[in-house]
Amino acid sequence: MSTENKRPxxxxxxxxxxxxxxxxxxxxxxxxxxxxxxxxxxxxxLEQVLRNSVDLAILSAGMxxxxxxxxxxxxxxGILAVAAILIGRSYQAxxxxxxxxxxxxxxxxxxxxxxxxVVAKARVPPIIATLGMMYIFLAVLFLVIGGRWIAGLPDxxxxxxxxxxLGIPAGVFLIxxxxxxxxxxxxxxxxxxxxxxxxxxxxxxxxxxIPVDRVKILTYTYLGLLAGLAAVLYVARLRNVxxxxxxxxxxxxxxxxxxxxxxxxxxxxxxLGTLLGVIFIKSMQNGLVLIGVSSLWDTVVxxxxxxxxxxFDAVRGRSRAREGME
Amino acid sequence: MTALPFHLLRxxxxxxxxxxxxxxxxxSLLSPYFLQASTIPYFLQYxxxxxxxxxxxxxxxxxxxxxxxxxxxxxxxxxxxxxxWLCGTLxxxxxxxxxxxxxxxxxxxxxxxxxxxxxxxxxxMATLATFxxxxxxxxxxxxxxxVTGFPDSFAWLTQAGWFGLPHQFLYVFVPVAFLAHxxxxxxxxxxxxxxxxxxxxxxxxxxVPVARVxxxxYVASGVLAGLAAVVNNSWFxxxxxxxxxxxxxxxxxxxxxxxxxxxGGEGSIRGTLVALFVVTTLQIGLELAGVSQxxxxxxxxxxxxxxxxxxxxxxxx
Numbered sequence: 001m002s003t004e005n006k007r008p009x010x011x012x013x014x015x016x017x018x019x020x021x022x023x024x025x026x027x028x029x030x031x032x033x034x035x036x037x038x039x040x041x042x043x044x045x046l047e048q049v050l051r052n053s054v055d056l057a058i059l060s061a062g063m064x065x066x067x068x069x070x071x072x073x074x075x076x077x078g079i080l081a082v083a084a085i086l087i088g089r090s091y092q093a094x095x096x097x098x099x100x101x102x103x104x105x106x107x108x109x110x111x112x113x114x115x116x117x118v119v120a121k122a123r124v125p126p127i128i129a130t131l132g133m134m135y136i137f138l139a140v141l142f143l144v145i146g147g148r149w150i151a152g153l154p155d156x157x158x159x160x161x162x163x164x165x166l167g168i169p170a171g172v173f174l175i176x177x178x179x180x181x182x183x184x185x186x187x188x189x190x191x192x193x194x195x196x197x198x199x200x201x202x203x204x205x206x207x208x209x210i211p212v213d214r215v216k217i218l219t220y221t222y223l224g225l226l227a228g229l230a231a232v233l234y235v236a237r238l239r240n241v242x243x244x245x246x247x248x249x250x251x252x253x254x255x256x257x258x259x260x261x262x263x264x265x266x267x268x269x270x271x272l273g274t275l276l277g278v279i280f281i282k283s284m285q286n287g288l289v290l291i292g293v294s295s296l297w298d299t300v301v302x303x304x305x306x307x308x309x310x311x312f313d314a315v316r317g318r319s320r321a322r323e324g325m326e
Numbered sequence: 327m328t329a330l331p332f333h334l335l336r337x338x339x340x341x342x343x344x345x346x347x348x349x350x351x352x353x354s355l356l357s358p359y360f361l362q363a364s365t366i367p368y369f370l371q372y373x374x375x376x377x378x379x380x381x382x383x384x385x386x387x388x389x390x391x392x393x394x395x396x397x398x399x400x401x402x403x404x405x406x407x408x409x410x411w412l413c414g415t416l417x418x419x420x421x422x423x424x425x426x427x428x429x430x431x432x433x434x435x436x437x438x439x440x441x442x443x444x445x446x447x448x449x450x451m452a453t454l455a456t457f458x459x460x461x462x463x464x465x466x467x468x469x470x471x472x473v474t475g476f477p478d479s480f481a482w483l484t485q486a487g488w489f490g491l492p493h494q495f496l497y498v499f500v501p502v503a504f505l506a507h508x509x510x511x512x513x514x515x516x517x518x519x520x521x522x523x524x525x526x527x528x529x530x531x532x533x534v535p536v537a538r539v540x541x542x543x544y545v546a547s548g549v550l551a552g553l554a555a556v557v558n559n560s561w562f563x564x565x566x567x568x569x570x571x572x573x574x575x576x577x578x579x580x581x582x583x584x585x586x587x588x589x590g591g592e593g594s595i596r597g598t599l600v601a602l603f604v605v606t607t608l609q610i611g612l613e614l615a616g617v618s619q620x621x622x623x624x625x626x627x628x629x630x631x632x633x634x635x636x637x638x639x640x641x642x643x
Contacts, residue, residue: 074454122634122635122639123635123639125392125588127450128578128588131575131578131627135575135623136628138620139620139621139623140624141620142620143621300459300466310447310452310455311445
């Protein structure tokens with residue numbers, strides 16, 4: 001009674017084409033923006049895109065695991081915001097750089113664990129649980145911040161964003177670290193098999209003795225931890241914390257994961273695809289700003305992309321099912 | 327022990343009424359301003375916008391699938407802005423603009439319905455995406471600023487009343503709630519909706535067009551969001567592009583609290599109505615007690631999680 005029989009559903013070969021499509025889409029839109037704006041394909045701009053992508057990329061790795069598990073988390077923006085605000089307050093209380101990292105990570109992990117517990121133990125469907133928690137997190141944010149910005153924080157952590165090693169920006173190392181570790185979790189350890197098993201068929205996973213509740217809580221905790229890390233990077237990048245921080249990041253993360261080939265019904269998903277999805281979304285947003293489209297259109301564009309991919313997947317899934325019937 | 331939950335479930339309506347009374351008492355204790363005759367019209371003024379959305383949400387959830395419409399608030403924002411644009415910029419008469427807003431809402435709902443029932447995209451994913459697209463469009467098309475330009479006569483709908491009963495309650499909400507109740511409990515189509523939620527396969531076998539019935543539930547949700555937008559516009563005499571923020575949470579909470587099953591097949595308008603009264607009482611009470619809006623929504627979020635968790639634990643036994 002192992003989970004080995006879940007493995008064939010991963011269809012490693014089928015996932016590859018999605019990543020190639022995304023890569024093509026990134027290149028085509030990149031070419032489009034290069035033709036329209038001379039500034040797009042400059043080193044300064046590309047580094048800017050990378051810096052702006054780091055927090056989303058890190059968060060999306062955790063979201064990939066959650067969606068493979070057939071769950072969802074719309075509250076990550078709230079977790080990021082609460083963690084960021086605690087980091088800001090800790091700085092103001094005189095805690096040092098290492099200390100605030102610990103504060104941010106543990107706050108994120110704790111809130112993620114709360115989400116996971118509500119989902120796993122109280123059996124509240126993830127969308128309902130995290131929708132409710134989102135507003136609770138926002139209230140906590142409101143309580144701590146009191147409607148004002150926290151600005152002028154120390155820049156002790158800015159090397160995480162602006163620094164570079166051997167000419168490679170620090171963000172690349174961070175992303176590589178998080179994705180490497182997530183890949184290990186997902187493919188190298190029993191834990192990852194459990195995530196796939198729960199996402200493919202939760203009832204069966206329970207029957208074969210997988211500790212479903214514990215895996216769910218741990219996965220939500222991991223996403224929370226990454227949201228905490230994203231908060232650290234957010235503060236390092238902007239050195240302030242504003243009231244509406246993190247409002248759209250849940251959508252962007254979910255869109256990146258779905259764009260990357262994960263299926264919303266669980267059991268399928270690719271970390272590499274997610275990373276390409278993040279790059280696509282962020283370079284698209286950057287390009288649109290460069291050609292003069294207001295950033296108010298960001299959510300429309302990302303939401304529209306998400307719908308397009310959902311329809312694309314639906315149509316492709318249907319034709320594939322038809323082939324299977326014959 | 328097994329008899330007790332069943333007993334509780336059967337008397338869910340009674341429990342809800344008790345919960346409402348309890349919330350009335352709590353709120354009266356919290357704020358000395360609540361227990362006054364003037365609170366009633368104030369209360370009834372609050373009810374329609376949220377109530378219309380909750381009725382639409384009830385349809386969607388009963389139809390199953392599982393069905394959820396996270397985009398209701400965004401549909402309200404976008405149709406509100408659309409109506410203000412018709413009235414203010416194009417000079418369309420207000421009644422025609424209101425009817426156009428209903429049709430536009432229906433169109434947005436149709437978009438959801440097609441994504442969910444034609445392309446078979448999970449409802450939470452599809453309406454989460456349209457939540458952002460519709461809401462984002464409302465913000466982007468207006469640059470985030472409220473749109474004005476309604477004729478003064480438009481205020482009649484919400485700024486006047488009949489013996490203390492606001493017009494929008496008397497002429498909009500009561501008829502809609504009544505029709506919705508009759509539809510669900512007395513008509514064939516209503517029965518079909520329940521059948522889709524209880525057992526879609528069985529419903530299909532006896533000839534119920536499941537996909538079409540569910541699609542129409544989403545259209546209804548859109549039309550009702552359009553109607554709510556009309557009421558909301560009259561209330562503020564302007565269309566705010568973020569008017570619907572948080573309303574998805576409130577409507578889902580009300581419907582679930584009112585006993586509608588999150589996976590469909592169960593639910594009633596009267597349950598939704600009492601839950602609507604509970605949530606509205608809490609909101610007004612907390613507001614009178616000087617509690618900020620962020621905390622009001624947090625209370626509602628907590629209520630939502632507790633209501634679903636309770637329902638789940640009752641069912642599991």
